[in-house]
Amino acid sequence: MTIPTAIEVNCATGEVTERPLTAEEIAQRDADAAAYEAQKAQEEAEAQAKATAKASARAKLAALGLTEDEIAAL
Amino acid sequence: MANTYIQIGSTVTIGSGGSSTIDFTSIPNTYTDLILVMSGRLTTSGYDGTPWVVGAISLNGTVIASGKLLFGTGSASGSDNNAQAAFISDTDATANTFSSMSMYLPNYQSSNNKSISLDVVTENNGTASLLGLQAILSTVTSAITSITLTSNGSGAFAQYTTAALYGIKNS
Numbered sequence A: 001m002t003i004p005t006a007i008e009v010n011c012a013t014g015e016v017t018e019r020p021l022t023a024e025e026i027a028q029r030d031a032d033a034a035a036y037e038a039q040k041a042q043e044e045a046e047a048q049a050k051a052t053a054k055a056s057a058r059a060k061l062a063a064l065g066l067t068e069d070e071i072a073a074l
Numbered sequence B: 001m002a003n004t005y006i007q008i009g010s011t012v013t014i015g016s017g018g019s020s021t022i023d024f025t026s027i028p029n030t031y032t033d034l035i036l037v038m039s040g041r042l043t044t045s046g047y048d049g050t051p052w053v054v055g056a057i058s059l060n061g062t063v064i065a066s067g068k069l070l071f072g073t074g075s076a077s078g079s080d081n082n083a084q085a086a087f088i089s090d091t092d093a094t095a096n097t098f099s100s101m102s103m104y105l106p107n108y109q110s111s112n113n114k115s116i117s118l119d120v121v122t123e124n125n126g127t128a129s130l131l132g133l134q135a136i137l138s139t140v141t142s143a144i145t146s147i148t149l150t151s152n153g154s155g156a157f158a159q160y161t162t163a164a165l166y167g168i169k170n171s
Helices: A023-063 A068-073
Strands: A005-010 A016-020 B005-013 B021-025 B033-040 B052-059 B066-072 B077-081 B085-089 B099-105 B114-121 B131-138 B147-150 B162-168
Touching: A005 B005, A016 B005, A023 A068, B005 B021, B021 B162, B033 B085, B033 B147, B085 B099
Parallel strands: A005 B021
Antiparallel strands: A005 A016, B005 B162, B021 B147, B033 B099, B033 B162, B052 B085, B052 B147, B066 B077, B066 B131, B099 B114, B114 B131
16 A cells, blocks of 8 residues: 655745655544545435425425415415 | 745645645745645545545644635535635546645734635536635634645545745735
């Protein structure tokens, strides 16, 4: 497996160096990515649950005899 | 451009092996504001199948606290709360296309939280592309001496990605 690298620019000297990431840096990077994906998955699940609840509510209103126009007007 | 717009350090150009992190260190305290510009692409696909993916920005080693993004894709628009930033083209985008990103960090020597504004456009010869504007908050309250860009997940910045840092003086 290729070890990911970091490129560092020392702004005081202008020197550019490339080095392998430390184990700690790799772990942090993976944790950040996992946290982001978990956040996105949660947001998508919440949005889906909201859409499902909305569709269910509209179906129940329609079953009560409301027209689509009347439901949309609520 | 005013003669106060001065490049700090050197321009980074990623080599054939790619690199996961671009780190500007030892940033001098002789400027008022900083601008970081990048032309970038990742070596991996994003998790969601879109031709872009996000990466992390850290100031002094601390990842930004929060961000508010407004974006448009050409067919849709939206907003997002995002603790990561810097949308960048990934392997779902047309081959050899790169995104352009500019990040403005005013008053970087302040002892208060830092505000960053970021604009980005992805290049993609397909149905979806993206432009975004993002307001970012960093809770780092010391003078900024390092800025780190980290690629998302297992990806790396692709060959020919470039990044450069500039300092701006108010006089």
